[in-house]
Amino acid sequence: MIRLILMCCLITGCTVGKPVTITKIKLVQPVIPTALLTCPGSPVVPVATRQSQVAEYIAALWRAHAICFDHLAAVRQTLQVPFATH
Numbered sequence: 001m002i003r004l005i006l007m008c009c010l011i012t013g014c015t016v017g018k019p020v021t022i023t024k025i026k027l028v029q030p031v032i033p034t035a036l037l038t039c040p041g042s043p044v045v046p047v048a049t050r051q052s053q054v055a056e057y058i059a060a061l062w063r064a065h066a067i068c069f070d071h072l073a074a075v076r077q078t079l080q081v082p083f084a085t086h
Helices: 002-013 051-080
Strands: none
Touching: none
16 A cells, blocks of 8 residues: 555656647558569570570560569668658
C-alpha cells in the first residue's frame, strides 16, 4: 500500500509544466508498380556459329541486366522517401 502511494506521488511529480501535444502519425504503404517488380528473362543461348551471334547474345544479356538494375534502383528510391503523414 505504501509503495502504491509512493508511486502515485512520483508520477504526479513528473507532470509539472505545459502539456505535451502528441501528433498522430499515419504510415502510408508505398505503391510500387508491378512492372518494377519484374525483370526480363535471360535471352536464350544461341547455337553460335559466328562472333556476331555471340555479340548479339551478350548485348541482349546486358540489356536485360540494365532493365533489371533500373527497376531495382526505382524501387530503392521509392522506399527511401519517407511516407509518414501528419
